Amino acid sequence: MKTPLALLNLTHEKTRLLVAIAGVAFAVLLVFMNLGFLGALAKSASQIYSQFDADVFLLSPQTLEISTNKAFPRERLYQAAGFAGVERTMPIYAGYGQWRNPETRKNRSIFVFGINPDDPVFLDPEFRSPQNLDALRRPDTTLIDRLSRPEFGSQQAGTITELERRRVTVGGQYVLGGGFAADGTLLMSDQNFRRFFDPFPLNLISVGLIKLQPESDPDRVAAALAAALPKDVIVLTKPQIVDRERTYWISTTSIGFIFGLGVTISCIVGVIIVYQILYTDIADHMKQYATLKAMGYRSGFLVQTVIQEAIILAVLGYIPGFIISLGLYELTRSATAGGLPIGMEWERALFVLLLTLSMCILSAVISVRKVVLADPAEVF
Amino acid sequence: MTRIASSTAVQIRQLSYFFGQGDLRKQVLYDIDLDLPRGQIVIMTGPSGSGKTTLLTLIGALRTVQQGSLQVLDQEIVGLSRAALVTVRRNIGFIFQAHNLFESLTASQNVEMAVELLDRWGDKRQKAVQMLSQLGLADRVDYKPSALSGGQKQRVAIARALVNQPALVLADEPTAALDKQSGREVVTLMQELAKSQGKTILMVTHDNRILDVADRIITLVDGRLETDESLAS
Known part of the structure; x- marks a missing residue:
């Protein structure tokens, strides 16, 4: 088995790892809350129509x-x-x-x-x-x-x-x-x-x-x-009227924009946090990485190591972020007495996981430049 | 004079090197001619700024040769691509002034990182432990660097450099960070391993206490080879 350098490097500095996980978890949480509200909005907008015992609707x-x-x-x-x-x-x-x-x-x-x-x-x-x-x-x-x-x-x-x-x-x-x-x-x-x-x-x-x-x-x-x-009058089937209502709330009010912006900013926060952590880690290990290069490791190996660190951070941050989000969804439901049907959907969970992974990998790609450019001759 | 190629580890002809570009261009090495036969322990000394480390990094395929010819282990490295230089480096053991060990890895894991370069997975631990034992660290294989003394760390770094049995070992002031006794120990171990395995060692040092391990001492002054002295052993 290969020496799990990425994992060991991350777990070596416990405090830094915790800060990094908290940072990623925070970003994940913000994304989940924004998407949760957006989803609840779309759902609640259409909720009323799903309760009508009708198939076709007339509207002005x-x-x-x-x-x-x-x-x-x-x-x-x-x-x-x-x-x-x-x-x-x-x-x-x-x-x-x-x-x-x-x-x-x-x-x-x-x-x-x-x-x-x-x-x-x-x-x-x-x-x-x-x-x-x-x-x-x-x-x-x-x-x-x-x-x-x-x-x-x-x-x-x-x-x-x-x-x-x-x-x-x-x-x-x-x-x-x-x-x-x-x-x-x-x-x-x-x-x-x-x-x-x-x-x-x-x-x-x-x-x-x-x-x-x-x-x-x-x-x-x-x-x-x-x-x-x-x-x-306009004539709409049930799916059409649900869709119309959703489009109204999400696309033609500021609500969709606000939550979309919330997701974007959360992602940027996440990218910056992960970038900071990875960059510091790389800076601390510059001599070691340069030594690996001198020994005959290729830049690709170092890129791989940093991306692995990013993926580990993404997964470790996602888990608490996901769990806390479930709790906050529950809190929101009880605060609105069930009026805001906010809840976890597996598509959203998967989407946020992929978003977190790409967020962390993006940070890795930005910060890894330093390692790739590391000149092994400078170690001497 | 003709040489049998395989008896020479390093062959340098008319090597010059410059730092900087344009008006700031400064020559640091002038027309170096040098042959290092296999199995020889060579110490390179000279004042600071004389170009010792630059020469060492050139031989180590860490820099691109600009002028002249440089053959390392029978391969001309002038004009090689970066990827090809990496392949050359895999046959060279590097020992630095700082040990440059990963604090997060145990002594054994640090050495195993070198074995993994050869894509050998099955016996990497065994090889690492064996190498560390030869350097007197049998009871320290699973310690992290923070639990090791300076001399022990440097010995781990030497184990990492030697575990793949490189034909050429380049060392840059390997004893500078060590006290007299550990420095002596480290150099003696290097000498023993070199002699038993027929390695060529080129060591840059200012440390007069260890000059006696050398077969040959060369002095570099202002980018030129000043003296080249073989010691009777």
């Missing part, structure tokens, strides 16, 4: 994402209902309202969905529990999202407070999550929605849901609808 072309929507005529939904393959159409009304925390009496924006209580809008059966259905039909009553931030106050059924400066009673709870757009959500009947957001005409809707018969092909129906309906 002016709707940027679900919370920045422009209402469009409800007739489009009636028109869609006549198409072959369509089983059911359901309107959604959506908008922000001021919710008063019943304890602190502070107002806060909450995102409100209005639906027809008879429509099976959501996949989760909890929405249609007898208690919730009953509450949906009562006037001035709303359901509240369990994933709403605690700042909104009590979620107990029977809590009385104000929404849009109008008395409202909490009738029950559900689980949905507002993602990045909303700290909390409410669900109420279309009649109540009209009351709280007066004057909001019920013939203008925010999102149109279309449920297809089981054997219909969403792409074909969506294409047929798009061809037939006037241009004041």
Whole structure:
């Protein structure tokens, strides 16, 4: 077996090794957190659509994402209902309202969905529990999202407070999550929605849901609808609307840029830390490396040694970085009460591992120049 | 006079060497002619700056020869590529003033690094231990340099230089960092190994105490060979 020079050189200076591992772990952690937030954002943006029991969606072309929507005529939904393959159409009304925390009496924006209580809008059966259905039909009553931030106050059924400066009673709870757009959500009947957001005409809707018969092909129906309906609506299948929402948040807001920049800067920090460590190590061993060259070792061997050191640092730094990230993901989930679906994905874990390796190898390539140029004659 | 090539380890003809470029160009070696027969222990002395180390690094294929002819172990090294010079160096043992051992490796591992150059993996440990034992370090093979004395470290460095049985050994002030007794020991060991294995040793030194191990003493002054004196042994 070859003498593991890279490993022994690294482990010889314990303090320096620990600092190096901490540095790489820190960079790994920063990358994981940035990618985690970005992933959670993309996921939470699309989360709401995955909970709708619908295959095709109608939106106004002016709707940027679900919370920045422009209402469009409800007739489009009636028109869609006549198409072959369509089983059911359901309107959604959506908008922000001021919710008063019943304890602190502070107002806060909450995102409100209005639906027809008879429509099976959501996949989760909890929405249609007898208690919730009953509450949906009562006037001035709303359901509240369990994933709403605690700042909104009590979620107990029977809590009385104000929404849009109008008395409202909490009738029950559900689980949905507002993602990045909303700290909390409410669900109420279309009649109540009209009351709280007066004057909001019920013939203008925010999102149109279309449920297809089981054997219909969403792409074909969506294409047929798009061809037939006037241009004041766009027709999207579920994957399309999820993608549209993601693109909005990641590409056309500063959010994608911010987290992308975060990843880039974390990588630069990592490269600099590893470069410093490797460079110091090389500088300390300059005489030894020059001696190896004098003995007949080629520059390639020295390059290999430094790259091995870099790979060892990458792996040793990645492991604690990965573990701490898991902990921080958990912390984030509990801090947002599950509202931010941040979690580890194996693609991301692999991506960050490869990123860490290339980061360290890049540092090695920068710092190794010194060894390659080492003149063995200078040792004498 | 014709020579049988294989009886000469180093043959130098009209060798000159310059440092620097253009106006700063300075000649440090002037028309050196020198033959080192195989099996000879040669000590090179001379004042500082006389070009001793430069000559040693040229013979060691660590520098590119600019003018003249230099044959090392029957190979003309003038005009060789860098890669070819590396191959030449593998047949030469180098001993430096500083031991230049890896602090992270044990004595044995430091020596094994040399054996690995020959792509010998199976018996590298055995060879390293054997060499270290010949140098009186049998009980120190698994010590790191930080646990060894100056003389012991230099002996590890000598083991590293000699373990591959090089035909030519170049040493630059190998005793400079050692006290009198360890210096003496180190040189005596080198002498014994050279004699028993028929190696050629070229040693640069200022240390008058060790001159008696030499078969021949050459003196370099201002880049020229001043004296060349064979000692009756």
